[in-house]
Amino acid sequence: MNKVDFCVFDISYVVEDNLPIVKIWGKTKAGKSVLAIDRDFYPYFYAEADENMSTADVEALKMRLRELKEFGEKIKTIENVNKKYLGKEKVFLKVVVTNPRDLPSIKDTIKEWKGIRRTYEYDIMFYRRYIIDKGIIPMKWISVEGEKEKDSTADIVIDVKSIIPMKGIYPKFKTMAIDIETVDEEIIMISLVSKGFRKVLTHSWDEKAMNYVEILENEAEMLKRFIELIRERNPDIIVTYNGDMFDFVKINERCFHYKIDLNIGRGGEKLEFRKRTRRMAARIIGRTHIDIYNFVYSIIGSSLQSETFTLDMVSKELLGAGKKPLDWKKLSKMWKEKKGLNKISRYCEWDSQLTLKLLDLMINQIFELCKVSGQIVFDVSRMSYSQLVEWLLIRKAYEKNEIVLNRPTYIEMTRRREASPYLGGYVLEPEPGIHKNIALFDFASLYPSTIITHNISPETLDSKSNGKNENRVPDSDHFFSIEKTGFIPSIMEELVKKRIEIKQQMQKLAVGSPKYKDLYSRQYALKLLTNASYGYYAYSGSRWYSRICAMAIASFGRRYIKNVIDTAKKNNFKVIYGDTDSLFISECSKQKAQVFLKEVNENLPGTMELEFEGMYKSGIFVPTKTGTAAKKRYALLDNKDHITIRGFEVVRRDWCKIAKDTQEQVLSAILKDKDKDKAIAIVMEMIDKVKGEKIKKEDLVLYTQLTKPINEYEQIGPHVAAAKKSIEYGQTVKEGQIIGYIISKGTGSISSRAEPYDYAEDYDPEYYINNQILPAAMRILHALGFTEEDVLSEPPGQKSLDTFMKKSLKKRLRESFEKFRSD
């Protein structure tokens, strides 16, 4: 017998001779790769018999199953097991199957039988079932005993006899970033970057190449070299930015075209595509492919300023440096003319560098989320908050012997989604306009604290065990039993306790030390999951969905924030805005804020805590059409002159560059320069430029993607119309292509005037003023009481937002600005 200790980072399985073989992939302290093979685990599901069935009936049922020829060999065992269903003990039939692939059909058959009420846990994927049942937590360590096998797949290959969880710190993983450049259908370059290594592969050249560029004979040779390099460098983690949907899709396509085996798995496995709802996921067995875009989009994104999650924007915000500028039309031209290929190679390599750096920044966070939710890096890096919570609950359900509730059917999900909306967080409508010396407070985890404090769980709901209606929900007849801690509150409490422990440990450490950073990520992962618990109750796809619980949490929450706002008002504070768990107080100071904070917290129960987030020099709140300010739409200027923007539907690619620039400049002029005339001048100047047709073509382009072949469109939108014109000009236009177009002068619909970017000769100033610049700029200027009239020489047409602005409000807003500026 041999023993090997390692950190688990991936799990996969194969089926050989109808038997499942689980592969645990890991890394030792010394950096050796490990493959542990377990041939002793089988898939199963549960069936619940009708309550009125006798033991004999159940036995007869089991007999019938065993004797079914069709399933005779496919079913391993059937046994009675005791499990809890929402806290209540029940007997279930555990049906153990030999081959994971047979499980769905066996379950479908049994489900239809008389005497069977429901089936459970049939959709928990085999490898996930395995790690949960074996107590293996990815990114944690296990000690495996077994016989060593001769196999060159990994440095150590071992046949599992026993597994014991153990402690350990992260080993060093070898990480490699990959990025490709394409022109038309062809891949022209591939960059591979890891610590101390960089390489760009290509198959054509013009001048002297950089030393890290390797020029291959043709595209096929380049792809082969790419595969060879991955095998040679043997990374544990491969990272891309949108590789799931682009880079690996293209690489796979081109390899298929040239009949090249894309066998980059650790054991020579081919690249696999996992179908997820709408996105694919490129899976490399025995390594982990992290598509960092997914993680940014679903986890990090909500805490970023940026509204778009392009590599460029995300890098700028998180790394302080964006992509190298290179227009992709130019790139195509450069490649075709074989000019400036050095520039393309630098661009390609830099994208990989950024991707690698972004991963560096997030990898610990991903690892910690793996440890909390108990799933592998590949999955966790692609999960939404709800999914992370769900997998945590599934694992805890196993540990607490609770049956995992089923996913809702599609119909049920629709029903849940269409249920009438209930009252959410409390919103104190903000005072529109500009405010100074703003103090921001918010509740630390208001909703999770509420869940724990009030024991909000499906099985504690209205449970009258002691006949008393304790713990009543405000403005409701519902209440939650406090007799026994509920399933979900107990898990949340565990997480909160762990987080407090970690935070205590952190206090003993130097801020910024490696250990501190590790702990920071750990407590942050715990915070993310606890904070997602409310959303999970309310999410239509939840297994533990409970509208009543969600409503109750919101209801308790409203009471808490209202109480705080009342306290603030009693202290004569000017509360300018409150939303769900936060409040803004203007004309405040740090000292006053601290005193207020102390008073509030002394009166809050349990883990409930209000926090002081900080001071802002000034802020602007934007009104809606109705004249009152919009909720969740504001910009704040902090003491470092940094502007935080929330809720503005800033710029997506269907807005042109000048619209975006104008909006940014207007905000800056108002908050930083305190100069409304400058703000207006910026807009007027831009409008003049547009009118005078002095705008560069590239600043006017709107981009829209063709999502299907051009002839399948029934609705001819501007981009479709533009694409059709391109075809007339002799261009090829394909599905998936992004069409850049400009709205040209003339009459008729916008679509009929959409010209492909390359062929556009003029533009329609009216369109760009009314549909681009004005809406973007006026969002902000409205807050100061300005209307289109102020920036247009003639009054705007019927579309004017001015009709919504009341004269008195306008006056008040202007006064507010004048006051703001004079200080």
Place this chain on the structure above:
DNA sequence: CTCAAACGGGG
């Protein structure tokens, strides 16, 4: 107004 299609990231 309602409803279905488009969009995200990548080049």
Place this chain on the structure above:
DNA sequence: GGGTACGTTTGAG
């Protein structure tokens, strides 16, 4: 194949 199943915006009718 252990059929993961997004959530929001926009534009046409």
